Amino acid sequence: MAFSYCHSLFPPLQPQNPKPANFKNLKLPRNKSSLRSPSNLIPWNSLITKHRRQGSIQAALLTFFELRKSGIPPDSFTLSVLISVVQELADISLGCQVHALSIKFGYWGEEFVANSLIQMYASFETIDNALRVFEGMSDSASVVSWNSMIAEFVSSELFSGGLKLYGDMQRVGVEPTPTTLSSVLKSCANLKAVSEGKQVHAQVIVRGFVPNEILETVLVDFHCRCGEVENGRLVFNQMKNRNVFSWNSMIRGCSQIGYREEALMCFQAMRRGGITPDKFTYNAILAAAATEEDNHNLPREFRLIHASVIKAGLVMDRFIGTSLIAVYSRNHCLREAKLAFEDTNSTDMAVWSSMISATVKNREGQEAINLFVRMLGLRIEPNSYIFSSLFLACSDLSAIEVGKQIHGYSFKIINSLDSAAKNSLMTMYSNCGFLTEAMTMFDSISNPHLVSFNSMISVLAQHGLPNEASKAFKDMESFGLKPDDITLLNLLSAFNHAGLVSEGLELFASMEKMHGVKPKYQHYACIIDMLARAGEIDQAIGLINQMPFRPEPSLWRIVLGACGKHQNIGIGVQVAEKLIELEPHEATNYVLIANVYARLGRLAEAENIRHLMRDKGLKKEEGLSWIEIKRKMYKFRVEDKSHPQSKEIYDKLRDLMNKITSTGYEPDVSFTVHDIEEERREESLWYHAEKLAFAFGVISTGEGVKLRIMKNLRVCGDCHSAFKHFSLITKREILLKDNYRFHHFRDGACSCGDYW
């Protein structure tokens, strides 16, 4: 708005030789009749001031130009008003010119002129200039100058600089005002400088500055932000008058540390007290809701609050919008989050960023990419945070081609991605089977943090590289970083995947002593998985019974799976009974026990279990495989014939199967479905989804090209064996990602060493 004002003020510039606006080439209007020409300065100053007070910035400036033409030199009164006029125009080059005028007429160190200049430069967000003026003031600096300067440090988030300035102010003997102390307290709150802030609190009392609504509000905020809500509450309770600011601070304070009920009670008390909540209030109260994690039944009161937000006409507010998105998203209500998002109708990057991140967290990667495309269509510039979310979306979708495209695009938009985005890229490349690229990405992080190392160790664990994971762990320690629970979990999982039982047990036993991390449920689950898969089923069950957590059914399922692998029917049946009692409607439990029987050749019993399952109307999760060819993802089911090239795919697959049969592949019928006739059993193995995906990959790419295949369930033993042979006869590397780990097939062998 200020700029359009400038345009009406200044004559059009010469098109060939545009010059910046300045005082010299101004053409003034001719109707001077309205402007008298007083011969002494005071009436001029009064007139300029009057115009400014009335909001007539243009008239104020014009009057000043008239004064210059009259030849009367301006004084400090003129200049201080003029500076505040220019400040409102928000034109930095005009600002520099009035600064120059102040120097020219010798008033640059005068208190009022300098104060105005500091204020002006502060409003232009050029703190260096403000500081230069301030430093030039020497003795003329008043408490207003100090306050302006300290406030400017605080609003530039240079909190310790603000505190330092306050110290200087005390040293030169300038007495603080309530304004000073509120800025100082804000610094303390941000720096979590508890004892300094408390000293200031004492000053507030000693100097008799209370009651003062602003100062008390800052005090509430200070105590809450330093984690001492009770102290904040104390200040709040002693306040004579509470306005919307003070209530907001109190509600915010409660919600920030998860006092959800307290926050709600404040909210209600506030409304009872006749104070209308504003957008800050709603935001604070929604933040309280957002802190609740995994609350599948979003409390009714928050739907009511959303209703109030709509009624108050605040749905378009970007802060409210992001809060609503966060609340719904965390509670797995993505549909509602999307509605709140559409209600904002916003082009604000942060709003889009929250929505994209919400979709990714709810595992709707494709939707995240759709949103991104829509966002680009609106010419909203993505930031590093959005890119990070998108990389995770691609990781989740295993969509490497799209991921690379977005990675490439990010170079065009952003100079360098932050380390969070690089961590996401690492995960993406790894998850899509590009281990080398993931490691390169790690190396490109100039100052890797804990999260970067954690991601790297997790990547190495998933790819079955325990030695490399241990090395990364040691590198991390030599970087001076202390491992957290995630680091240790990832390292345990590296040992688990590789079957390094004694290393795993050793690390598990030393977690608390060596690294000060108490094993959590996940650590126990990892070790139990490791023991069970290694055949130490009794030991695994022993640990389940003695761990300080209640085992989830999924833990028993791990044991049951291991019983199948190690053909332990005795424990298998016991565990299956327990599981079916706990979760009578979970199909996997029936499938697992049926597999235990099948592996032992007890096909009739296996069949009975499957019938039982079918009678209950339960269906096992369908096995699916994906392969990405030329930026398109192709999905296959078992015996899938939906692909247009289906005939070619089946021909190729039959050809491949016949070839590997002659190189020593033997079908393992224990992996077949058991309700089909004996003679069809072998053949049904041929058309498992991952084999179809592989055959499609072979006919769709050139010779020797590495193929990457994804699967939603764990790879079956027969496919694992077939893929080893495939890698040999097609001379291709094959990467198969199942829901547990990566298998790199090459020259007839798999990276997992057949241990998975």
Place this chain on the structure above:
DNA sequence: ATTACTGCCC
């Protein structure tokens, strides 16, 4: 005849 400093959201 003059300037101006403070509180609550992603």
